[in-house]
Amino acid sequence: MSVAVEYSTAELMAAVLARQLRPAEVAIMGAVSALPQAACRLAQLTTAPGLWFIAGGSGAVNPHLEPLVASSCDERLLDADAVMPLADVILVEGRGDLIDVFFAGGLQIDARGNCNLGPVGPWRHPTLRGPGGVGLPFIARAGRVVIYSMSHDRRTFVEHVDFVSGPGFINGHHALPGGGPSLIVTPLCTMDFDPPTHRARLATLHPGVSMDTVVEATGFALAMPDRLVETPPPTSQELSILRRIDAGGLLRGGARP
């Protein structure tokens, strides 16, 4: 194994997300997506050569990310292999046979992988009005959905979202046109989905995180795996690529990715 190197939680998460991607797949992400963008670029340079990724509202396809930027519509993203007008991106998201991986998130994420970026609390009189779901309804059509969240607490991880912006497995018994959620990555752990019940199941614990910490921070009963393993930390090669992409240190606390 590689020598222990210091890394940030976001760098660990980027490495985990990158390992989800396979060569020649097409991935897409929306607002506040510096983290999955870094993961996609890392994957292109390591385990997923030929991966394609569309960086949110900019319409940039394979942005070179020199540097990684915080806003998904930043003009610097247009330094890319190709650029699609945003309306074209939204058009082809509907095809259903094109997007292999959709990176999603929410203010609330529930046990079935449903995501809420809209109203928290009663719809008409929300206690917290989130920004809105943008393209999250499209996750129902994607090949698979990878959910990421920079918060892991009981407000974020709930049994049922108050509002479904992005449909996960709904109530667990619903036929989806796409493949549904496959993984959740948080600052504490990764979760996959237990096939028969379609409920989130603890998959790996990040180094130094205890199972009690995760259970305590999760607002639903988390299914447990037969065998619990530690999330493999980023290798020195992964870290050196990430730090070349992210010279400005967005993933190291420069700003929230």
Added chain:
Amino acid sequence: MFSSLEAAIDELVPEGTGLLAVGGMHMHNNPMQLVRELVRRRRHVHRLLTSPSASLAADLLIGAGLVEEVATSYIGFEHLGLAPAYRRAAESGSMKVYELCEAAIVHGLYAGAGGLPFVPLPRGLELSDISSANPEHFRTIIDPYTGERVLAAAALRPDVALIHAIAADDHHNVFFAGAHFTDRLMAMAAKKVIVQVERIAEPEEMASHPAESTLPGFLISAVVIAPGGCRPTASHGAYGYDEAALRAYLKLARTEEGFTEYLLANGMAPAEVPA
């Protein structure tokens, strides 16, 4: 022919405009000069339609109490935080949220631009709560070809659209730089269009612009020359967003008093009150 800011707003955005569309995406290409003039004039709109992801332009209009309903799929500031005026208005119920998703906005504008009465949407979009939260806009219909139930959305035909572009010539031909987001579509769907631009187009402007990055003058009602007019949001091709100024807004706008203070400090005192 170029218009003055005052004349363009006066003539084209009357008090009580039914559906006003405002372009840009996130903290980029918000037509802030046009929006600030609306705020200064305290022009009320029945329904504000945003691009798939709105930011400061929408939050200012909402905070100033000028919006009865907002048709949107996102109002926020990405990594900088949530939209304070939008939150306050939606949480207190003083403004109605007309829930849309990006597909309903983009396909709805396409329908508006093309004279399509409505648009059927891709399967799976009915699974989100957005459509059930807005039965006025989303309906379930029977696909006449397959007999299956499909979700449909209404066409969007804004009375007026406010957008930003890098340049325009005196025949109102408009040129975009960088990403033009959903602004061309918004302009094609709207009955009237006001464009604010950074500068007057160079004689050779067309040579450097592919077809998909222009709009012909016959679609445009007025062009206002507004250098720096997107600040503190970015203007692609000209400048980036001013993060410090946006953070300052977000901090002030947390309270109604702070929001009013922001308006006064940024030239948006009500027209009848001497600034």
